[in-house]
Amino acid sequence: MQVNTRATHAATVTQMTVLQTDIARLQTEISTNRRIALPSDDPVGSARATQLTRLLALHAVDKANIDRATTRLTAADTALDGVGTVLQRAKELALNGATGTLNASDRATIAGEVQQLGEQLLGLANARDSDGASLFAGARTGSAAYAVDAVGAIAWQGAGSAARIVLDSGSVATGLDGPAVFAGIDGGIAPPPVSAPIVTDVFAVLKGLQTALAEPDPAVRRAAMANALTGIDSGIGRAADSRAAIGAKLARLGSETTRLDTVDLALHDDLSTTQDTDMTTAIAQLQRLTTVLQATQLSFVKISSLSLWTELR
């Protein structure tokens, strides 16, 4: 058997080129810390990395959305805290005004403060979040939640319900709607001849208290004051319930954030295993390849210098 000189040279050169390509690839893997530069480097791993990256991006959006909803719910909570304080003060005034020793001008002073409280309550009901969106107007966040209508009553201007943010575990409303917070409360018993239970809202209750304080007839006043107190108590209860509802939503958002953080940690881990370079292996492999390349180069030089022609003199 003879050995073809040209083919042997070409084969060794090809071998060295292959080694150098492998070394360059490893070098890139090490310097970029990415095992997969192109999908074809590892189709399965690359598809997995795409899914993981997509989930991480989605979770980042979800976390930002949760932050946004938390801000809005916290603003609503602050407003409801104010509502509670206003109603508490109204209750003190109502109890004070119900004592028989006060004269009409004392009651007029109290009524004046009640009117202030009413205006304060309207302000709180029209509270807006940091983006200027009404908190209690349902979906109609662009305008005030409550306004004085043609007959002087304060009516809800909103429509629909607060936007819900969508999470993996279902959706969470980003606020409470005015009627659920301020309306549908127990206003006592209507005076005869109706004598039926009254369903009312806090604005009407304060208005009623104001009217009751101005009422000259003691019997009518007492009945009206009693109804006002019932309404205020009911309103205080509703404000407390609403805060509890917001607290529950905030807790749910909080636990969702924690869950996302935990999941993301695992996803990052998974992503790193999928697409990052295993440094120990890569460096060891690089070492091995460079050794092989050096050996190939040395042996090539050595063998190609062995020629019968050099011995011919």
Next chain:
Amino acid sequence: MTDLLSIGASGVLAYRNALAVVGDNVANANTPGYVRRTLVLKNAPAGGVGDPLFRDIGTGTGAQAGTVARAYDALRTQAARNADSDVGRLTTRAEWLTRVQSTLGVGGASLVTRVSGFFDAARALAASPTSPAARTLFLDSADGLAAQFQATAAGLKSVATDLHSTATTMTAQVNGLTATLAEVNLQLKRTGASGEAANALLDTRDRTLGALSALVRITPTESIDGSVAVRLGEGDGGPLLVTGTTAIRVGVQSGATGLDLVIDPTGAAQVTRLPASGSLAGLIEAGRQVAATTLSVDALATRLADAVNAQHSLGVDGNGADGTPLFTTRGLEAVSAAGNAGSATLGVTVVDAAPVSALGYVMRFDGSAWSLARSDGSGSVSGAGALSLDGVTATPSSGARAGDTFTLNAVNGAGGIGLRRLLPAQVAAADRWLSDAGAANAGTVKLSTATDPAAAGLPPLAAYRIDITGPATANIVDPATETVLSTAAIDGGSIAGAGFHFSLSGTGVAGDSFRITRTGAGSGDNGNIAAFAAVRGQAGPGGTIEVSLDGIVAGIASTLSDTNALAHGATAVQADAARAADAVSGVDLDQQAAELQALQAAYKASSQVIQTARDMFNTLLTAVH
């Protein structure tokens, strides 16, 4: 004595020839396709014809050079050629698939990332539906998505175009090589299969066959005179490329699934099965993958745009108006006819939401006026300058000659997608209808509404009120006039409104009420944009949009990865096969050196024989002097 002299002379001559052959071998040690020559030495015919006075018939008459043989092994050479074909096919396919893969993009600029980014932006907008910043970001990501689809379509198209022209070049090479073989066949018929001229021709023949098999898999059949018949593909069933002194041309043409290989394109034009290997086969395979990828990406783009447009149209934008489609799905591409004599170019603009014809348009100049017509001839306009039809305005520049024609082809699929010029306020994030329950409601009735543009069971109004009148009955009331429009049953059944339908379920208490209100301007509702999550999760052929796209990318990636692995293996096989063939045909310099030494010694010895003959002659002459 003269015998010895001539024997010595014949040896000198023979070895000089043999040395020349070694020299030739050494000189061609690096010539690709050169087949090692060996001189066959043979003893000159013994006496018996000579004059008995001069010649002793008992001895030989020296050596003489026989034919120069080529160290050629047809089977091994063919195996090496087949290995070249395999490598050619796989490396070419890998090269082009790499381009397809990079067209689909890697990292942030990839279609995969853009699609996910678009849906993520929708989800972010759902948390701040009134925020102009979030709306702008949503439109930006929609624009990025449309641009990426267009870039991908353009990229795939340019790959397809380049591929076609490369295939054309490659078939021209094939045709050149087969023509060379036909010519070699002709000359071989003249020279016969032996002799130095024949050897050079045979070298050319083998080199040409080698070059040809790198392009296409071939089965050559050698005749006794050294000429070859070449068939395309493996075995005796393939179409003939070279027969005798005739070469049959090949060509490529665009077919339904990409490129097709055609035999005798200017004659019988027979579409043939793709040969098993060769660069041209790899190229055509890659071309088919490009065509399939283009189809899938187009289908995906259309599916995404249609689903998003439908959903976006169901909502209400920030101005309180009904949502409109987000993307245009058809573009126009102006192509100037090949025979245009003038220098005019055509600018095309399309107004928003124009009803562009799927068939496209034709713009023609008759020497004095232009005419713009739908391609099916169903409508046309004519005039001197810019012309508009169906919202398409074509503006020709000057320099046109009579008869100049431009075709405006409709571009659908990925290339036709564009974001409409929408303002942030025109993003329809809100549901079209809002519903709420009265604060004092005592019953368990639940109202659910859904937008349904086709529903027309009630007169169109901005708001409706539903008054519960009993455990299972309700009135639908116009709140502005307190007119009862209709009655409804509380049974969970769907009731048609005007642009929506609704259902009531539960047990009613008389006096309870519900409202259904048309969403107005500046709404903080996010129902419609939140429904993009459903579009994202909607399973179609191949899963959701994102999963289908992942499938396209993974399909190319795994084909490419397989091809790379196969190419790696084929390269090793190629090296082995080439080594095996070269072991027979190639030049081993050491061996040639050794041979040179041996021949040189023999040459010297033969010269010595002449010297001796002369000495003997002289001795004899001196003796008889």
